[in-house]
Amino acid sequence: MxxxxxxxxxxxxxxxxxxxxxxxxxxxxxxxxxxxxxxxxxxxxxxxxxxxxxxxxxxxxxxxxxxxxxxxxxxxxxxxYDIIRSFDRPLMNSDSISKMDTNLSTELDWQLFQLQRKYLDYQVNIGNRIIAALQSGEADSAEKAQLISAPKKRFQDIIDDLFTETGKTIIRTENEIRFSQMGEELFPYQLSSGEKQMLVILLTVLVEDNExxxxxxxxxxxxxxxxxxxxxxxxxxxxxxxxxxxxxxxxxxxxxxxxxxxxxxxxxxxxx
CATH class of the missing domain: 3.40.50.300 (P-loop containing nucleotide triphosphate hydrolases)
Known part of the structure; x- marks a missing residue:
């Protein structure tokens, strides 16, 4: 092992x-x-x-x-471990370019694309743990389920707080990360470099799931x-x-x- x-x-x-x-x-x-x-x-x-x-x-x-x-x-x-480098350079790696869609143009975009996949896996994992907690029949099962979901909610609250001056909020009904700004839906790749950078860092930390x-x-x-x-x-x-x-x-x-x-x-x- x-x-x-x-x-x-x-x-x-x-x-x-x-x-x-x-x-x-x-x-x-x-x-x-x-x-x-x-x-x-x-x-x-x-x-x-x-x-x-x-x-x-x-x-x-x-x-x-x-x-x-x-x-x-x-x-x-x-x-x-994870490694985060902060320079938002244009994507040059041909392997990466061949896998990306038309929304991706920089290294931070590629990191966000990969993190979206990990975010989906993370949600499945915590979802399964929440179901197991609720089905356990224990007296404190509801409280345990809340504790399991708390980091994801805190992550969303933090991002909304950081992005408040530009009016962006995470759309919480979506499985992938999307933002709403004045009624318009935005992909993470449409954020500023600083917003992408902070999102990459905090999302990287979240999906490690308290390990x-x-x-x-x-x-x-x-x-x-x-x-x-x-x-x-x-x-x-x-x-x-x-x-x-x-x-x-x-x-x-x-x-x-x-x-x-x-x-x-x-x-x-x-x-x-």
């Missing part, structure tokens, strides 16, 4: 660039923010770790040479309004308190809501 890690305790990289810069980073269970000037190696550290994880999350035999992860529990061989997992984010603040940057970490943890966040950032706003003590400078974890 596959044994999954709850979180990563430490990242060690023997050489960040051509035999230079040994990295040893002891991680917090929940929030880890990597900071530093351009070119110091923030994204390189994240990329080396992610490249060493298989698509399914198996890691010891896939890790790049010189990259080591210490996890909890220490005998786990698998990690649930222990690691969320890597490389400069997630790009395209986000400063108020959204301030709320980002809190919203992620609200949707899934079991997530471990590992992110790089240049934005002071991301750490403003009490996360200053979770910031690590690349120079502080580097042996020169």
């Amino acid at each position: 596959q044994k999954y890690a709850d979180y990563i305790e430490e990242i060690e990289i023997d050489s960040l660039w051509s035999g230079k810069k040994h990295i040893r980073w002891t991680l917090d269970r929940q929030v880890n923010i990597l900071s530093g000037i351009n070119g110091v190696g923030k994204s390189t550290i994240l990329n080396k770790v992610v490249r060493g994880l298989s698509q399914g999350g198996e890691f010891p035999s896939h890790l790049l040479k010189g990259v080591r992860l210490k996890v909890s529990p220490d005998d786990a061989k698998w990690i649930r 222990n997992y690691v969320l890597f984010m490389d400069e997630p603040e790009v395209s986000l309004h400063i108020d959204w940057q301030k709320r980002l970490i809190d919203l992620i943890l609200e949707l899934n308190p079991n997530v471990q966040i590992i992110l790089t950032t240049h934005s002071p706003a991301v750490i403003m809501n009490g996360w200053m003590d979770k910031v690590t400078e690349v120079t502080d974890i580097t042996d020169k």
